[in-house]
Structure formats: C-alpha cells, structure tokens
Amino acid sequence: MILVLLGPPGAGKGTQAERLQETFSLVHVASGDLFRENLREQTELGILAQKYMDQGKLVPDDVTIGMVHARLEQPDSAKGVILDGFPRTIPQARGLNQMLDDTGRELDAVLHIAVPDEELLRRLSGRWICENCQTPYHDLSKPPQKAGVCDMCGGRLYQRDDDKPETVRARLKVYHEQTSPLIEFYRESGHLREVDGAGDIDAVWQALKESVQALES
Numbered sequence: 001m002i003l004v005l006l007g008p009p010g011a012g013k014g015t016q017a018e019r020l021q022e023t024f025s026l027v028h029v030a031s032g033d034l035f036r037e038n039l040r041e042q043t044e045l046g047i048l049a050q051k052y053m054d055q056g057k058l059v060p061d062d063v064t065i066g067m068v069h070a071r072l073e074q075p076d077s078a079k080g081v082i083l084d085g086f087p088r089t090i091p092q093a094r095g096l097n098q099m100l101d102d103t104g105r106e107l108d109a110v111l112h113i114a115v116p117d118e119e120l121l122r123r124l125s126g127r128w129i130c131e132n133c134q135t136p137y138h139d140l141s142k143p144p145q146k147a148g149v150c151d152m153c154g155g156r157l158y159q160r161d162d163d164k165p166e167t168v169r170a171r172l173k174v175y176h177e178q179t180s181p182l183i184e185f186y187r188e189s190g191h192l193r194e195v196d197g198a199g200d201i202d203a204v205w206q207a208l209k210e211s212v213q214a215l216e217s
C-alpha cells in the first residue's frame with residue numbers, strides 16, 4: 001500500500017502517521033527525516049541539496065524526488081509506505097507517479113486531514129510562556145488560572161513570535177498556496193480522501209483508520 005498524508009501545520013499529522021505505521025504495518029517516510037539522513041550520511045543527493053541550501057536556494061524537485069526514489073527502493077518499503085511531507089509540488093507528484101509506474105506499483109490514496117483555519121489558529125497560537133520561570137501554557141490544553149499570569153510564580157506570560165496569531169496566519173496562507181494545487185491534482189486523479197481533522201486526536205484517527213480500511217477491502 002502506498003499512501004500520501006497531507007495536512008496543515010497543527011493537524012497532528014506526525015501522530016497520525018505513527019498510528020498508521022503501526023496499525024497497517026507501513027513504513028513512515030517523512031521528507032524531513034529523509035533530508036536529514038541524506039545530509040548526515042553525505043549521500044550524493046545530500047551533498048547536492050546542501051549546496052542549494054548553503055546558497056539560500058530551494059532544493060530542486062528532482063533532488064527531492066531522487067531521495068524519495070532511493071528510499072522506496074530499500075527492501076522494507078515493499079510492505080507499504082506512508083509518505084509525509086512529499087509530494088509538496090505538482091512536479092513532485094508527477095515524479096512520484098513516474099517512479100511508481102516504473103516499478104509496477106500504484107498510489108492507493110492521498111489522505112488529506114482537513115482542519116478549518118480558525119481551529120488551527122486556536123491550536124497553534126495558544127502557546128504562552130512565563131517570562132520569569134519559562135513555564136509553558138496553552139489556551140486549550142493548559143490555560144493559566146488567570147489570563148496572562150503564571151500560576152507558578154505570578155510572572156507575566158508572553159508569546160514567542162512563532163506562536164503569534166499573525167505569524168500563524170502567514171504560515172497557513174503559505175501552506176494553502178502550496179497545497180491547494182496538489183489537492184486539486186489528486187482530486188482529479190481520484191486519489192483524494194478527505195478526513196475531517198477538526199476533532200481530537202482519537203476522533204481523527206478513527207476517521208483515518210476507516211478511510212484506509214475501506215481501501216483494503
């Protein structure tokens with residue numbers, strides 16, 4: 001089974017990928033890990049990617065495609081793969097189709113964990129830290145007893161730039177710009193499966209699991 005997992009930052013994609021990996025005996029191939037491995041092991045592609053990164057340039061699609069290709073050729077991939085963070089662009093999606101065609105394999109589904117932006121904003125911008133003792137808080141999971149004040153020491157709570165609503169909004173905008181063509185691409189090819197990601201981790205997992213089980217039967 002070959003699956004692609006798509007989802008915005010804050011959708012809990014990593015956790016869900018782990019559960020898919022365990023439940024369906026798939027290999028979780030995360031593009032971030034793949035990059036780090038290639039850089040660490042100084043593979044030909046890793047060295048090439050490093051050159052672009054050192055120049056502050058985007059790593060070209062064919063380098064990324066090459067890394068995924070090499071990973072899919074490793075024996076453990078034969079039992080099935082869940083791709084996470086790849087493809088990110090239409091050329092990468094075409095590259096994936098090509099490499100699967102070449103080896104007589106087929107993409108089973110693209111699972112898209114869809115979460116409304118307002119919910120993502122609540123999850124991603126709810127983080128606060130005490131400027132005095134560094135205790136972390138979260139509006140949803142661990143709110144302070146009094147807004148803006150540390151329970152432990154009474155210090156003032158602040159938000160890191162990364163956690164501020166305007167930063168999160170900008171990140172989500174970039175995500176949508178990058179991903180919507182990909183979602184369209186897979187909708188047209190009939191591979192797209194939308195999963196409601198608005199609920200908690202277990203509810204999303206239930207929906208994902210059913211979606212994959214439907215593929216198996």
Ligand SMILES: [Zn+2]
Nearest residue numbers: 130133150153
């Ligand atoms: Zn404190």
